[in-house]
Amino acid sequence: KLAEVKREQGNDLYSQQKYDEAVRCYTEAIELDGCNVAYVNNRSACYMMLGNYRAALDDCRLALQKDPRNAKSLLREVKCHVALGDLGSAKRSLQLIRELDAQGFAQARLHKTEIARLLKTVEILEHFLGEADKAYEAQDYEKVIYCMDRVLQHAVSCTRCEVLKAESLALLKKLTGAREIADNIMRAEPTNADAVYVRGLCFYYEDNIEKAIQHFQQVLRLAPDHPKASVAYKRARLLKSKKDEGNEAFNGGKYEEAFNIYTSALEVDPRNNLANSKLYFNRATVCSKLNKLNQTVEDCTTAISLNEDYVKAYMRRAKTYMDLEMYEEAVRDYECIFRKDQTRENKRLLDQAKLALKKSKCKDYYKVLGIPKDATVDDIKKAYRKRALLHHPDRHSNASEDMKREQEKKFKELGEAYNILSDPKKRMRYDEGRDLDEMEGCSSGPNPHVFRTFFFETPGFSFSTNANSFQHNSGFVGFPGGFNFQFR
Structure with missing residues (x-):
């Protein structure tokens, strides 16, 4: 009859692994003869091969309505339950098959080996599901994934x-x-x-x-x-609210308030690395406004640890290192920035940091003279005159040997500083960091004529021989024997 023809066609297509077409043939056979359990079982097998275990399970149930003791249908039902992860239903179906076997049904007895295998599979899956539940409670998510991978090898849907x-x-x-x-x-x-x-x-x-x-x-x-979504929704809204409040306070110049709000926002969810990275960066920016430079570095470092690609945090930390005169650290950060984003501006910042590092290894002559980097020639002369008088060894002739050595060292540094900064060409090279190691003054002592020029060849400069004067007898250039010098 036609239903059998359709079944045969379905069988041929099934053997050719053309499961979609086979399903259509079996469906036509079922429509022609709805009482034939074999047609329904065959279609169920096709659905399983297609990975459509819910449709396969529906067909198993349809077959069992027609023949409740059909062990083949029960066995396929077990497989569907396992594939869908419904282990309780799988165990109930297996129990029905075992009862049929106990009642002497030959069809059930034929599947004893497969029944035993499925029972073992269910037992293993229950073990991994139990372990996954415990791991989830312990927040051991790597183990949860491991357990789920083991389960999904069998519970594929x-x-x-x-x-x-x-x-x-x-x-x-x-x-x-x-x-x-x-x-x-x-x-x-x-x-x-x-x-x-x-x-x-x-x-x-x-x-x-x-x-x-x-x-x-x-x-x-x-x-x-949904309990998890409810908690997550409230947490997300709180995090957004805190961040917005902090930004508003910062933009309004309320830096202390912004600092406190960002600190509070960081407590909302310690697990959200990206959000917290931005919050730490925001707080670092606030700290820079409050001149809390060490905490600026600390917060930028934390931001980077949470997001290693956070260029803005590297940039803020590098600038702060420059402000703190930690030039080696600044160079490292600018090198990292330039590797990530090779722009002209980033190259300029890197070169600037390298120059500052190079200059830091030579004496800071501006600092020696106590003048700003934009000091005029007159400023340089005045600063030198003032400090040279303060540190000249004759002024400390009665001091301890350690103090004499210290003052002598400072006096020599003053001469070096004046020698470089009073010469426009040398000063330009010094400021640009060019040939620092070769420049006179970076590695040698002061020009012996500097002090003489200032204090013996400067018109209007006077000496005194009153009781408060200091007798020169140290042999330093600039104080010929017999002269007394009045320090003011």
Whole structure:
């Protein structure tokens, strides 16, 4: 008859692995002869090969309605339950088969080996599911993923297990894998609240808080009592609110208030690395405004530890290192910045830091004279005159040997500084960091004529021989024997 013809056609197509076409043939056979359990079982087998275990399970149930003691249908039902992760139903179906065997049904006895294998499989899956639950409670998400991978080898269509794996991946910030699983589930089940929740988590840990809030709201519309989404929604809103408040305070120049708000925001969710990285950077920016430079560095360092690609945090830390005159650290940061983003400006900043480092290894002659870097020639002369009088060894002739050596050293440094900074060409080379090691003054003593020029060849400069004068007898150039010098 025609139903048998359709069954034969379906069998041929099944053997050729053309399962979709085979399903159509078996469906036609069932429509022609709805009482034949074999047709339904065959279509169920096709659905299983297509990975459509829910449709396969529906056919198993249809077959069992017609023949409740059909061991083959029961066995296939067990496999569907296992594939879908419904271990309780799988065990009940296995129990029915064992009861049939005990009652002497030959068909059940034929499948003893497979029944034993399936019982063992269910036992193993129950073990891994139990371990996964304990690991989740302990926040050991790597172990949860391991357990889910073991379960999904058999429960290949268990959405619950896929979602748990995806959630664990998201909590470990492995967002690409988490999103891929969630998207696959949503293609098949667009209203799967758990999958929408995982997508929301992905946006949340990407610091796309607006999108995350939208997803958590969608979950709560689909499942108003979803506990995880409820907690995540409140946390995301609080984090956004705190960050917005901090930004508003900062933009309004209320830096202490902004500092406190950002600090409070950092307590909302220690697990959100990207969001917290930005909060630490924001707080570092506030600290720079408050001149808390060491904490600026500390907060930038924490921001970078949470997001190693955070160029703005590197930039802020590098600038702060420059302000702190920690030039080696600044060079390291600017080198890292330039590797990540090779712009002209970043190259300029790197070269500037390298120059500062190079100059720092030579004496800072501006600091020696106590003058700013834009000091005029007159400023340089005045500063030298004042400090030379202060540190000339004759002024400290009665001091201890250690003090004499210290003052002598400072006096020589003053001569070096004046020698370089009073000469426009040398000063320009010094400021540009060119040939520092070769420049007179970086490695040698002062010009012996500097002091003589200032104090013996300067018109109007006077000497005194009163009781408060100092007798020169040290042999330093500039104080010929017999002269007394009045320090003022």
